[in-house]
Amino acid sequence: MKLSPGRPLEFDPEVALTAAMQLFWKKGYESTSMQDLLQAMNISKSSLYQAFGGKQQLFEKCMDHYGDFMVGKMRTALADSPTGLGFIRLLLGSVLDEARGTSEARGCLVLNTANEFARRNPTVAEAVATGLGRFHNVLQDAVRRAQAEGDIPPERDAVMLANFLVSNMSGLKTLSKAGADEASMRGIIEVAMKALV
Amino acid sequence: MKLSPGRPLEFDPEVALTAAMQLFWKKGYESTSMQDLLQAMNISKSSLYQAFGGKQQLFEKCMDHYGDFMVGKMRTALADSPTGLGFIRLLLGSVLDEARGTSEARGCLVLNTANEFARRNPTVAEAVATGLGRFHNVLQDAVRRAQAEGDIPPERDAVMLANFLVSNMSGLKTLSKAGADEASMRGIIEVAMKALV
């Protein structure tokens, strides 16, 4: 930890990064302009380029930040949940908030990015794969715990079920953006939950 | 059918519309530029504005065109399929082509649009809802036929199952864009199919 002379930062990099993340999350990469970012992060263009390197590099940092943020939330939710199956139901149900309009239908930054870039950018594709893998791992742990607790038959393939759950989360989030009503989504969740036992 | 004087069209509007549709399908709305469209449609800018009104209006026409095109394909596939359940399996399996890299991972124009616009544009939101409804109807018919054929229990809610299938199609397409391998996707399809019986 060496101290160098020079003017100190006038902003908190993590706060600024979080603001950028929220914006990318809500609007996607392409339709988020530098101007939008500067306003949301409340820093000058020079500072952004100096501290984050540019739009693309900032976006990649946001993807990582999102992964940490969201996986952290999921991990604590899983730990706090009385049962593994309860956590899964809660997670699927969280999409209903978006459908109700309670929260914004901004989906998941990782899945949004997968849809927006569709493997066109190798760097981004890798970040998407990494993020998705982390979510998968949480779901897989939840499934295994539910199996240990007797709520899911032990002979079922936990990896497959975790993949199935990720796919359903993704589908639900897309349908939510498509304007699906809450009742339809409840039905989908019901069918998906029944598929686990 | 009245004949008016004036210079005749030098292009087939349907051919041009299809070319535009393919481009929007592959690249999305925002990242498809006018220049891209003119090149793919092989018409001049004047002709595009004269015949289609502009980018946004052209896009809406493409959405309708896509709906006709895709629902038509699905309807004939369903009619040609020996069983309703076979059609459903075939439809879900079609996503594997994208995962294999056999065909491009461009997903579904309606779902892509839902993800890109996320209800920000009311006009587009309505087009998305309409398109999705048409897909849902095909799936619903397939489920009812499978029920009549004894492959799906008659007491199960056909609407719910159709919604579930749309959601899974969507999830699979997103995961395909995220770079999921074929084996994972086969597993997901297996779980989803099992959820129907």
Next chain:
DNA sequence: ACTAATCTGTACCGATTGGTACATTATAAG
């Protein structure tokens, strides 16, 4: 006080965006 290092504000860059104005060309009806 001076210097080296770092951050910030201002002004600017070429490229590209979707869209428009208008003259020119090609047809059908009279």
Next chain:
DNA sequence: CTTATAATGTACCAATCGGTACAGATTAGT
């Protein structure tokens, strides 16, 4: 052949895109 109508080609528009150059401001060490 003239005229009304419609399609096309050319030139242009302001606005915005992400990015850069550079001077000014603010610090720590000497």
